[in-house]
Amino acid sequence: MKINTTQHLSHLKYKYLGIHTQNENVVYMHKDCHVCSSEGFEALTRIRVFYKSQSIVASLNVINSSILSIDEIGLSDEAAKKLNVLENDTLRVRHLEPIESLSHLRAKIYNQKLNYDAYSNIISSISMGDYSNVHLSAFITACAGDRMDIHEIADLTKAMIASGKQLKWKQEIIVDKHCIGGLPGNRTTPIVVAIVAAHGLTMPKTSSRAITSPAGTADTMEVITNVNLSSAEIQQVVLQEGGCFVWGGTAQLSPADDVLIKIEKALDLDSEGQLIASVLSKKAAAGSTHVVIDIPLGPTAKVRNIEMAEKLKNYMETVGHAVGLKVKVVITDGNQPVGEGIGPALEAFDILSVLENKTSAPHDLKNRALFLAGELLELSGEVESGKGTEIAKQLLESGKAMEKFTAICKAQGKFVQPELALYKHEIKAEKSGTLKAIDNRRLAKLAKLSGAPQSPSAGILLKAHLGDQIQEEELLLTVYAESNGELNYALNYYQSQKDMFSIG
Template sequence: MDTHSNILKYKHLGIYTQNENVVYMREDCHVCISEGFEALTRIRISNANTSIVASLNVLNSDILLPNEIGLSDAAAKKLNVSPNDTLYVSHLEPIESLSHVRAKIYNKKLDYKAYNNIITDIVEGDYSNIHLSAFITACAGDRMDIDEISDLTKAMIASGKQLNWNKDIVVDKHCIGGLPGNRTTPLVVAIVAAYGLTMPKTSSRAITSPAGTADTMEVLTNVTLSSEEIKTVVEKEGGCFVWGGTAQLSPADDVLIKIEKALDIDSEGQLIASVLSKKAAAGSTHVVIDIPVGETAKVRSTEMAEKLKNHMETVGTAVGLNVKVVVTDGTQPVGRGIGPTLEAIDILKVLKNEEDAPKDLTERALLLATELLELSGKVEKGKGQETAHKILKSGKAYEKFVAICKAQGQFSKPVLAPYKIEIKAEKSGVLQRIDNRKIAKLAKLSGAPQSKSAGILLNVHLGEQIEENQLLYTIYAESKGELNYALEYENNHNDIITIN
């Protein structure tokens, strides 16, 4: 290739594509013509310092001159370019690891080397969203055995930074998800850190739910910390509540999660690899995993839970983690809030020991804190519950929570969305069923998690006697349009809550 003929001048276009690298060139650009580039071709863009791979969008307008090239904001940031900078355009060399993806599509077993090649190319940005979708889909269902899950986990750990706390015991916990509300993690971190254990909690944003722990904690504090900033906070306070995306811990996971969210896929193998790679990379040694089981939860049967439990513990051992799995009730949401701000309010009520704090959230947080304290070996078996309860009721957990938030940059008060509508019972009877998936979808349609203060405030629980016209839940939204959108779904689904 003659590099001089493949030189173009960068023009800023201000196009947001989330994290996807996109390049824009004119149809009559000499590079497009000479190299035979077509729309959606994957090409390499380079400057004097670095290079990226991007998908080509071809323009037929005067936005660009024939000798100019545009980039999505994400691509421009990665190249660190300024207007009029010179960029070099070339064909993308063959991505060898795609042969492994094709093999997996045909259900072939892959080894560590294959998964490592795939993950390395994903982190390098060589995979398009189509390639990522193919890989995720090929691994879905029961298409990965336990050795493959272990190898994928190891490859994901190796793909990014790994923290070292120089401690024998570093604890963590994770919930498999699928249960609206259930924001136990910040409570467990506060209790365990107040006891004196180290818990560097990195969390994901929502994949298929109305809120992830990072989304909820972002209402209260800054969660976007570098690995160096995480170390500073944890060394000072013993714990943190941060989003794992900026810490470069298992960075492939953050790429895959975005595609999984779009596909609404969260398969077992990649779920295990996602969770445990993040824990190992964060320097954890002892991890409690919460698996809620229920008809409309992510895990729907005790058989599925037992299989997942065994796989979690086996893969944990393979990557050097001491994993304890706790199977919990997943038949209904936990807490009252569903959505970042509403869940943050629940957290604060529990930590402050307020009279109307959700009892179920309190009890589940204490259960998981108990398991983690005892798993660490620092608290005698049978003494964990008493220890956790004392820390929470004494106010020490709240003090630690606030201290961690302030160490991360701020401690903010949650503010509810301005628009709301109350949903009331149309008849009397016993509350028989709450559909976790549908009430979660309702919260998402109201705007959560993108609209932080949107969501659902639940007023009832399973088994309660409900009277006609009794308040069941309130939908919150940041705009009238989102509220109406959610209400339309609610009107068309009368089985979100079942009363007989």
């Protein structure tokens, strides 16, 4: 039996359509084009698109109008950028070969345990962009809700580390910290980096953007400085200043994580296994050796009971050990937001006021940053146990931390002041009494509806804290937005959720 095994390739001329799609790569072809008919392509198909020596997988949208002629092909802006293709260049398309890792995905959906090789295949398909949003969502869901055991989480973490670049440092000790989030405004990281770098430790901090919150550290720092640095640029900044505050995505550390995070965001989901793998893979890939992880615990924080916090602590430390990291987990008070600002620019104001030792600076944010910096100084072995916080305080109050912060920002390319959004609305108390509870999740949602983090100066400035004696008509918070539509949208939500503050 002889079969022609040459893979049939078809050629089409690229036309710029300027369509910015969602996550997925999209390829556009005319319904009457010879490729669609001779190759049997139709909408719903995923195909491989080649340009020179590169290729991507894209979903086909079929064009029934004259925006493309029959010998032309279009790409979504994202896909065109990946291929680096120019108008009138020739592209080739081909049926998509079966994606082997999908059999592992199906096994996971059916509750089977996967080993390192299986996770490695899946993560490598994801890194290459071979999964559609449907596949990505299925993978996230199949791994959520306690469906991965600790060995699987460790294997997933290792697979994620191996899938991207890995930074190497000449220093023996590289420190890092991470907060698992859930507490609006809890933006200690930039302060901690400034303090420990001022002490002489190396802290090449890479952060995520927000997953389900109104701001991630990368979103916040982007208001003040450049956070999209290449790994060469990160190396240079850290060599010079001992620290950095950058987004992990452009550095190509654990690239599958950035793809998965977009889908988790769409699902408003942040599952345990993915959370651990996401955090620890970024840390290990960034070359860290000693990591403090902060788990805020409270009734409306991400972690709501001590059993869950202890389980996460155990998992983080065990998986950390498996991937060669010394991890210390601290469980902190997660009953209310930290600082006053919620949203990138508003949180940046808080950070600067703490670093500048202003008397108006939020005490809670300052104290948490000092505690975490102290833990890191102690974990590194550089500072005697029990002395960490005191030394951190000296570094902050002497102005050395601010000096280091400014120097790092300048090394990253700029140091600019944050700005407030144009549209705002003050929300006042409707009665007097003691503030007994704040619903963190609904407050975060209010900030998100106002536009944060996509609109960096949107968000909330919170003036009330647990235990405060509130008077009727006293200011509780101000909502900031960059457009009137978003402001109204957030305020409509607040109207239906007034019990996010319990005053009694």
